Amino acid sequence: MAMGLSQHYRGPDGTVHAAAPDGRAVLAMNTLLIVDPLAHPGPYLDRETGLLLAFNGEIYNFRKQAAAWGIPLGERETDAHLVLRAWEKIGPSCLDGLDGMFALAVYDPRLGRLFLARDRLGEKPLYWRLDGGRLAFASEVTTLTGYGPAPLVLRPEMLAVETPLGVDTPFQGVQLLAPAALLTFDVATGSIDQKTWWRLEDREPFKGNYAKALARFSVVLAEQIPLRAPASDFALLLSGGLDSAVLAYLMRPPLCVTVRYPGQGRLDESEIAAQIAQDIGAELVVVEPSTAEFATVLPHMMSIPFFVG
Known part of the structure; x- marks a missing residue:
């Protein structure tokens, strides 16, 4: 709970913690309600499957995609509910249909896996670290420095451009999830798999003057x-x-x-x-x-x- 509360100012509409039904994951959200000021704050739970979602960002085409995927949305439900139900229905491939800026975490108790994902160009940040077989993540790098030892590392690019490059951060053991990356963490084995779910170079180039x-x-x-x-x-x-x-x-x-x-x-x-x-x-x-x-x-x-x- 301390990690979520440490960045409570990111969510003036409330900081809420939620444990997965199997007790193997805890997600927290600092909620700022934009799409619907009267919507319920996250994290968001699908009671039938136990899927748990923490979401940061906004999906601009969520109503269009809800119709295309045949996913009903209630009066007080937003883009986060669309993401939760789309993940339950088609899994990580739903990322391809999302037009927006986002960083998200989904825990699936049926698989015993935690998924972390970022939008195509990495507009929303997501940091993570692995310590003793446990994975912690946050939208601010300093939140993770309080989770365990994280000595400062002076990287060469800091002297040249005054900012870290790539996925490295100034803190040892803390990494930035790359844009358009999907990280899968197996809570039983502690294994991690990462892949890129979207590539700019795969887009068909424009032809014309x-x-x-x-x-x-x-x-x-x-x-x-x-x-x-x-x-x-x-x-x-x-x-x-x-x-x-x-x-x-x-x-x-x-x-x-x-x-x-x-x-x-x-x-x-x-x-x-x-x-x-x-x-x-x-x-x-x-x-x-x-x-x-x-x-x-x-x-x-x-x-x-x-x-x-």
């Missing part, structure tokens, strides 16, 4: 971005740059937020943000943090590690 590529990209962008917009009202952080501007025009949020810093005109993009907000008919909130406010929140910022997969 620049104009065709631009047209195709525009269609995909216009189709995919609205799928990532919440069903209810939401706000968009608008920097004034190209990325957030494209999101604003395609997602049409009712509220936009931008940040400017007093005395830092070179970094001020609030005029551009105001023009974009006006174009889409959104209210714009401009935040101006002061030096004193920054000093006040800095200790809190430093105490919460953020990792991008």
Whole structure:
């Protein structure tokens, strides 16, 4: 329980622990409800099979896939319930049908196996370690440093690019699960198997000139971005740059937020943000943090590690 509670701030909607029916696995979730604010927090249990799921992320096409796979979803059920039932129905191959960013853990008591998986490009992090035949995992690397000895390791790339590369971390014995990786852990034997469930190089390359590529990209962008917009009202952080501007025009949020810093005109993009907000008919909130406010929140910022997969 200590591991789940140590990162409780990741889940303002509750930290819950759940033991598998056979007592051989315990999963914890720090839940932040996005798809449905009234949904039940995880971990999620299928009572018939005993499958237990801990899920981090969002599946954008979950309703479409539920229909395609013939999986019913109740009124208060979300993308996590779709993943749980799809895993029960077709196993790890369901990963191929998931459009989203995710890191997940599924324990199957029928097989005595724990499965860990990450999305195609590794947008959501997932760290793991194996100690004495027991496997522990978490969405933050520092959570696992409290599970057992994990001496700091100064890797050569840290001196060059200031970040670990590949699956290594600055802590001995703690690894990052690779993007699009599926790890299978047998709780009886302690054996581990890893494989890649999706490869970019296996995708059929685009054939055509620049104009065709631009047209195709525009269609995909216009189709995919609205799928990532919440069903209810939401706000968009608008920097004034190209990325957030494209999101604003395609997602049409009712509220936009931008940040400017007093005395830092070179970094001020609030005029551009105001023009974009006006174009889409959104209210714009401009935040101006002061030096004193920054000093006040800095200790809190430093105490919460953020990792991008």
